Amino acid sequence: DIQMTQSPSSLSASVGDRVTLTCRASQSISTYLNWYQQKPGKAPNLLIYGASSLQSRVPSRFSGSGSGTDFTLTISSLQPEDFATYYCQQSYSTLRTFGQGTKVEI
Amino acid sequence: QVHLVESGGGVVQPGRSLRLSCAASGFTFSSYGMHWVRQAPGKGLDWVAVIWYDGSNKYYADSVKGRFTISRDNSKNTLYLQMNSLRAEDTALYYCAREVRLARGGSYFDYWGQGTLVTVSS
Numbered sequence: 001d002i003q004m005t006q007s008p009s010s011l012s013a014s015v016g017d018r019v020t021l022t023c024r025a026s027q028s029i030s031t032y033l034n035w036y037q038q039k040p041g042k043a044p045n046l047l048i049y050g051a052s053s054l055q056s057r058v059p060s061r062f063s064g065s066g067s068g069t070d071f072t073l074t075i076s077s078l079q080p081e082d083f084a085t086y087y088c089q090q091s092y093s094t095l096r097t098f099g100q101g102t103k104v105e106i
Numbered sequence: 107q108v109h110l111v112e113s114g115g116g117v118v119q120p121g122r123s124l125r126l127s128c129a130a131s132g133f134t135f136s137s138y139g140m141h142w143v144r145q146a147p148g149k150g151l152d153w154v155a156v157i158w159y160d161g162s163n164k165y166y167a168d169s170v171k172g173r174f175t176i177s178r179d180n181s182k183n184t185l186y187l188q189m190n191s192l193r194a195e196d197t198a199l200y201y202c203a204r205e206v207r208l209a210r211g212g213s214y215f216d217y218w219g220q221g222t223l224v225t226v227s228s
Contacts, residue, residue: 001168032212036151043201043218044151050212087151091212094165096141096153 002026002090006099013078013104021073021102023088028068032092035064035073038101039084047086048073080106108132108217110202115222118192128185128202128219136160136180139205141215142187144198144224152198155187156205170196192226199223 003026013019023033031051036044046055048064051071061076075082083106088099114126128140142154155166155176164176175188185202200222203215 030211034214036215038151043220044215045218046214046216049206049214050208050210055214055216085150089151089153089215091214094156095167096156098143098151098153101150 001095002029002093002097004088004090004097004099006086006088006102008102009100010103010105013106015078015080015106017078019075019078019082019104021086021104023066023071023073023099025069025071025090025092029090029092031067032090033064033066033071034089034091035062036087036089037082037084038087044087075104078104078106082106108204110204110217110219112200112202112219112222115200115224117225117227119228120193120226122192123188123190124192124224126187126189126200126222126224128187130183130185130202130204133204135178135183139207139213140176140178140185141203141205142176142185143201143203143215143218144196145201145221146195146198149198154200157185189224192224194226197224197226 005024033051035048038044052064085101085103109131111129141156157176173191177186202219204217207213
């Protein structure tokens with residue numbers, strides 16, 4: 001199975017900060033990488049698909065980049081509603097896998 | 107609008123069985139692959155299984171292979187997860203999710219249900 005490793009596991013930031021989250025795959029997955037945001041008690045919400053494509057109605061402060069094994073999710077100016085846990089997920093393999101998550105605390 | 111509603115969760119003893127359902131509405135269910143994803147209390151997301159749009163292919167995480175069976179009834183717009191030989195480590199909130207495939211390859215989950223809680227305990 002393809003292992004997905006996210007770093008850091010958690011981070012504390014302030015409103016207005018630029019925040020970068022990292023996801024690394026155990027093998028090359030091209031750009032078959034998605035990012036989800038999950039708030040407490042809610043289902044995950046798709047932010048980025050195909051490594052860099054912004055899902056509709058997702059604020060433009062979210063952006064994704066990377067290919068191969070290394071990927072990043074950037075929040076250009078952190079907002080209070082961005083307090084959440086962020087997961088990466090690969091769709092290269094039929095057996096999908098998620099990273100362990102990065103919790104962003106404001 | 108798209109709706110996915112899971113049901114069938116509950117408290118079950120180790121070794122017993124449970125069947126989850128996911129009722130879909132607001133889209134052409136038979137055109138989409140569907141997945142089950144679970145989340146243990148306080149833990150991260152854990153992919154469980156996928157079934158293709160027509161039910162022709164099914165794949166499972168190693169942790170559930172041989173114990174869980176994913177299926178669908180396109181005439182009823184419903185996805186199922188039959189869970190046998192349940193273990194304490196299967197305790198989780200189980201989500202169903204719709205998959206969108208990209209023309210260039212890859213896919214993503216664009217809609218999720220609210221989840222149904224399965225607790226395996228004696």
